[in-house]
Amino acid sequence: MSKLVNGKPLKVIPWEECPKGFDGPIWRYSQNPVINRHPNKVISRAFNSAVVYFNNEFVGVFRGDGLDDIPHLYVGRSKDGINFKIDEERIQFVDENGNKLPETMYQYDPRVIPLEGKFYIVWCDELCGPTIAIAETSDFKTVEKVDNPFLPYNRNGVLFPRKINGNYYMLSRPSDSGHTAFGDIFLSESKDLVYWGKNRVVAQKGYEWWCALKIGAGPVPIELDDGWLIFTHGVNRTCNGYVYSLGAMILDRDNPGKVIYRCKDLLLTPEAPYETTGFVPNVIFPTCALVDSDTGRIAIYYGAADSYTALAFTTVDRVIEYIKKNSR
């Protein structure tokens, strides 16, 4: 069985035991959603967001759709990882000299990656269409934007939480400028987080129908002794719209462009009312996974129906066993 490495204890990780008799790989938090509509005066819906534990609190970056339906990014904080207070002021990005940058048209679906003592935020920004942006912060107060890593159009970028063989790596899902009807997971490499290259395909959309339209990376990869556990979103195109489910795979530890195990079955699909009904019905979109290295507990934050933030739980042993048993 794979074992966690480079993990940290997180005694206060949100947690609820698996319901008796439930035998799936991941179970929902009974009090979902944890962030309901209108979490504050300026946000209609907060979802597809990511948190870390820092300075004795959960702090993170939230996608907040405004009253004009345009998403922007906000910092949110919580003592328990469940009850969040989200700022009403958008994140004001600055350049390397601390000067305020002009706001782009929209920003959405942030990931927060602890890397080399700082936190990197990777999200979908606007440059003639959706494109991946990066910023770094040490305190979630000053947030410095660096150069966009890739050309448009692209979404769902997530950095690995450490260098691998001396290089930074980022997963992404190149797209078009609309409701992209295709999508595969790619890997890119950088020596400095400025110039990127050696682009490789990691995982293509599947023959399995739940991910037959597209597949993309979700939370920050979780390091195991024999690989990187990643949770993904996979998309089924039905006659009445897209359905987003949660999937998982394990990538080679030294060569993260290589898939070792790919779970052929989805691990969680929209079935709860807050997942099947909302602004965009039938969406489960994982963007954050916290891990407690002492117990192997995993708390997954996911966007539900582009309307709510919800929580689901599993353990390292349970989910890895499931992935390996159901691997292609």
Add this chain to the structure above:
Amino acid sequence: MSKLVNGKPLKVIPWEECPKGFDGPIWRYSQNPVINRHPNKVISRAFNSAVVYFNNEFVGVFRGDGLDDIPHLYVGRSKDGINFKIDEERIQFVDENGNKLPETMYQYDPRVIPLEGKFYIVWCDELCGPTIAIAETSDFKTVEKVDNPFLPYNRNGVLFPRKINGNYYMLSRPSDSGHTAFGDIFLSESKDLVYWGKNRVVAQKGYEWWCALKIGAGPVPIELDDGWLIFTHGVNRTCNGYVYSLGAMILDRDNPGKVIYRCKDLLLTPEAPYETTGFVPNVIFPTCALVDSDTGRIAIYYGAADSYTALAFTTVDRVIEYIKKNSR
């Protein structure tokens, strides 16, 4: 008036004087098309191709659509730049060790860039969809493919023919996986032709209808004392399909991400029978521009109706005057 710099004499440049009474910026070769359908046994149509003058002949890389309609790349040669003999064997790309690489599903729309004593070929290759690829050669016999510079999906990449302020630069037009209904010209920077970054928008599709759907770079940029002359393709989306015309702009010499002059009017649009009729009617697609520094003559090779290769002519003075006079 802008003047050519870093140009070379090319006494044998294909040429025909401007027809009497014609007052447009660019005139067609009277014997067009120069490459007709079925130029050899394996190619149905050769177009969107690029040549250079090397070792006392015109040699270049041709897009050849096969009898299965799939395009691949072939070397072609000519003594006069007009009558070409195209190989029947596809280019066999090798890796840095000289080992043959497996052929990708398709390759199209090559540009050939003289750079630092070698020739770089930049084309649209396949990696889960269209993506830009690069190879280098010194003799058009051994052609070494290097890493793809960008993530998919992207087309119409063209390198600048020299470093600018110590960096390599490439124009490209990020796209989707189909008949992309959007497109702007972007600039990317590299120190080593492997890792790319600092991606910037150069020119967006226009309010002018001839380029209102998309705009992309064409031949290798031509250096002037006060800028880079680039020919572009601009696309109008009509009720019966796309129409591709030839446009032009001048970019800042030291900062090629900055447009100095952008011609608001097209310079050549499908009107001749071999442009308005063919496999894809109504396409003029410039991919190569040769220049004779002694006379300022320019010979533009363009794909016509995705069926033929055609030639058009202008001079540096004439085209620059037109661009400046009709600049936005």
